[in-house]
Amino acid sequence: MAEGLSVTLSQSSPIVLDCALECAPGELLALVGPSGSGKTTVLRSIAGLNRPSQGRISCGADTWLDTQQGIDLAPQVRRAGMVFQSYSLLPHLSAQENVALALLDLPKGERIRQAQDWLARVHLHGLEARHPGELSGGQQQRVAMARALARAIGNGPAPAVLLLDEPFSAVDQVTRRKLQQELARLRRELAIPIVLVTHDLDEARMLADRMVLLHHGVNLQNGPPEEVMSRPANAAVARLIGQTNLFEGVVGGRGDEGATSLDWLGLSLEVAAESEFAPGTKVCWVIPPEGVHLHRRGRPYPGEGSNRVSGRIEDRLALGPFTHVTLRPARGGPPLAFSLPSHIALQDAIVPGAEATVTLLPQAIHLMPAEG
Amino acid sequence: MMDWGALLLSLKLALFTTLLLVPLAVLLARPLAWSRFSGKGLLESLVALPLVLPPTVLGYYLLTAFAASSPLGQTYAALTGRTLVFSFDGLLAASLIFNLPFAVQPIQRAFDAIPRAAREAAWCCGLSHWRTLWRVELPLAWPGVLSAIVLTFAHTLGEFGVVLMVGGNISEETRTVAISIFDRVQAFDEQGAAWMSALLVAISFAAISLFHLLTRRVGKSYG
Numbered sequence: 001m002a003e004g005l006s007v008t009l010s011q012s013s014p015i016v017l018d019c020a021l022e023c024a025p026g027e028l029l030a031l032v033g034p035s036g037s038g039k040t041t042v043l044r045s046i047a048g049l050n051r052p053s054q055g056r057i058s059c060g061a062d063t064w065l066d067t068q069q070g071i072d073l074a075p076q077v078r079r080a081g082m083v084f085q086s087y088s089l090l091p092h093l094s095a096q097e098n099v100a101l102a103l104l105d106l107p108k109g110e111r112i113r114q115a116q117d118w119l120a121r122v123h124l125h126g127l128e129a130r131h132p133g134e135l136s137g138g139q140q141q142r143v144a145m146a147r148a149l150a151r152a153i154g155n156g157p158a159p160a161v162l163l164l165d166e167p168f169s170a171v172d173q174v175t176r177r178k179l180q181q182e183l184a185r186l187r188r189e190l191a192i193p194i195v196l197v198t199h200d201l202d203e204a205r206m207l208a209d210r211m212v213l214l215h216h217g218v219n220l221q222n223g224p225p226e227e228v229m230s231r232p233a234n235a236a237v238a239r240l241i242g243q244t245n246l247f248e249g250v251v252g253g254r255g256d257e258g259a260t261s262l263d264w265l266g267l268s269l270e271v272a273a274e275s276e277f278a279p280g281t282k283v284c285w286v287i288p289p290e291g292v293h294l295h296r297r298g299r300p301y302p303g304e305g306s307n308r309v310s311g312r313i314e315d316r317l318a319l320g321p322f323t324h325v326t327l328r329p330a331r332g333g334p335p336l337a338f339s340l341p342s343h344i345a346l347q348d349a350i351v352p353g354a355e356a357t358v359t360l361l362p363q364a365i366h367l368m369p370a371e372g
Numbered sequence: 373m374m375d376w377g378a379l380l381l382s383l384k385l386a387l388f389t390t391l392l393l394v395p396l397a398v399l400l401a402r403p404l405a406w407s408r409f410s411g412k413g414l415l416e417s418l419v420a421l422p423l424v425l426p427p428t429v430l431g432y433y434l435l436t437a438f439a440a441s442s443p444l445g446q447t448y449a450a451l452t453g454r455t456l457v458f459s460f461d462g463l464l465a466a467s468l469i470f471n472l473p474f475a476v477q478p479i480q481r482a483f484d485a486i487p488r489a490a491r492e493a494a495w496c497c498g499l500s501h502w503r504t505l506w507r508v509e510l511p512l513a514w515p516g517v518l519s520a521i522v523l524t525f526a527h528t529l530g531e532f533g534v535v536l537m538v539g540g541n542i543s544e545e546t547r548t549v550a551i552s553i554f555d556r557v558q559a560f561d562e563q564g565a566a567w568m569s570a571l572l573v574a575i576s577f578a579a580i581s582l583f584h585l586l587t588r589r590v591g592k593s594y595g
Contacts, residue, residue: 084492090490
């Protein structure tokens with residue numbers, strides 16, 4: 001790939017890394033994984049702050065790292081604008097001086113003008129003279145963002161990348177939403193690769209074009225967040241992204257229109273997607289909570305009656321407008337989780353012990369290889 | 373009754389020592405604070421040694437090392453035509469050594485306190501290691517550097533044992549204020565000793581006060 005960022009890394013200590021990723025100019029790639037999964041180490045390797053034992057990193061036409069050829073550029077030479085998790089603003093410098101630090105190679109007048117421009121871009125006009133200690137958490141994050149942008153873009157055209165290490169983790173939720181929206185707007189104007197490290201799946205879903213799911217330093221799956229969420233590659237990915245409706249079943253015969261059936265708890269479930277598994281294969285399968293539909297009391301449910309599961313409500317947790325419910329199937333087996341609007345839970349008396357029926361949407365069922 | 377020559381010599385020695393030693397201490401303290409290398413513990417112990425050695429012991433070894441017959445003394449004489457013992461040059465060299473812990477330790481502690489992320493942020497902004505030192509590390513370590521300056525200066529003014537061993541008591545060449553005070557007491561010139569002691573107290577107190585004032589101001593600007 002001549003354009004954009006291309007990374008292949010491998011190391012065995014201090015933590016194991018074995019992954020590859022690519023990020024095109026203008027694309028926002030989320031590196032997602034639990035703590036200790038190596039996502040920050042990948043980001044630090046791109047910036048040149050971590051030296052993997054083997055790997056190759058190129059940005060546009062520039063090679064930043066190639067262990068086979070003995071290339072390992074210093075962080076100073078790589079044009080990587082980095083927002084650190086705790087921002088790492090320099091306490092002895094004002095907001096403007098912090099940003100200007102990334103523009104030291106420009107003549108002084110031009111440097112000051114650009115630093116002011118970047119601060120205005122992140123809505124900090126008028127706060128240029130403040131020191132980090134005099135700024136709120138959200139304002140500090142914006143200064144860090146302005147500094148990273150100035151470094152990546154402000155020094156003229158050269159292959160550059162923007163690296164964001166959990167940039168929203170140190171602020172309160174209201175500020176976080178605001179900053180996330182600002183990034184979503186700002187990134188549309190940026191024509192460089194952006195790599196965002198986060199452990200927050202919602203954040204990845206909201207901001208990223210693609211995500212890479214890391215676990216123990218290994219890239220388990222990558223793709224658009226919606227796809228990774230709804231079509232996890234295997235049971236490990238399903239667990240990492242918090243899919244609780246993870247079950248085992250056996251692939252049944254093929255239907256007329258390419259649809260597959262799935263034997264589960266003695267039921268034959270209809271699966272919309274064509275299956276890569278031969279009939280009789282043991283599989284794992286998931287269904288996201290939004291694919292589980294409750295039958296309302298006293299109202300007919302459309303459809304022919306396939307994919308229906310009856311049972312008793314086991315648990316109910318009301319969280320504001322939505323209520324999270326688990327249903328224990330009458331045929332046994334692990335509980336099914338789903339959510340419904342809280343007022344419906346109230347109207348239909350969805351309380352522990354109540355009988356209920358749900359339909360599993362055929363298009364929401366996703367089959368995966370059985371676990372070895 | 374006041375030995376102005378001795379006072380002037382002490383101030384000159386303190387100034388030269390500080391000017392030479394503090395930059396050296398910065399270079400030495402940085403790897404001690406941040407790097408891991410074999411022999412680091414040994415180096416730290418060597419730096420701290422003048423704190424615990426009796427000044428006469430240190431002075432004795434320096435005198436031996438500086439002697440005109442020693443390799444060091446001969447080399448120095450060949451290069452400069454001067455001797456290291458009983459001379460200002462030797463006094464300055466000894467002063468640099470016995471002040472090592474006073475200069476290195478505060479700066480090392482200050483560098484220790486700078487988070488690695490601050491330096492990494494500077495590198496990611498494109499700052500070379502040299503620029504990072506000037507624009508990030510030294511401003512952040514400034515209270516420690518200031519502390520080293522004041523401690524080195526004040527301690528040089530007051531040092532007695534090593535100075536007497538290496539420099540002797542030569543007027544205008546090696547007789548510092550501390551030695552002059554000792555002289556006066558031995559000569560039963562109590563008033564002279566009292567005046568000079570009082571002056572030394574005043575200078576030291578002023579230096580320490582200035583240090584506190586400056587570090588407070590630095591602390592404020594960090595906000």
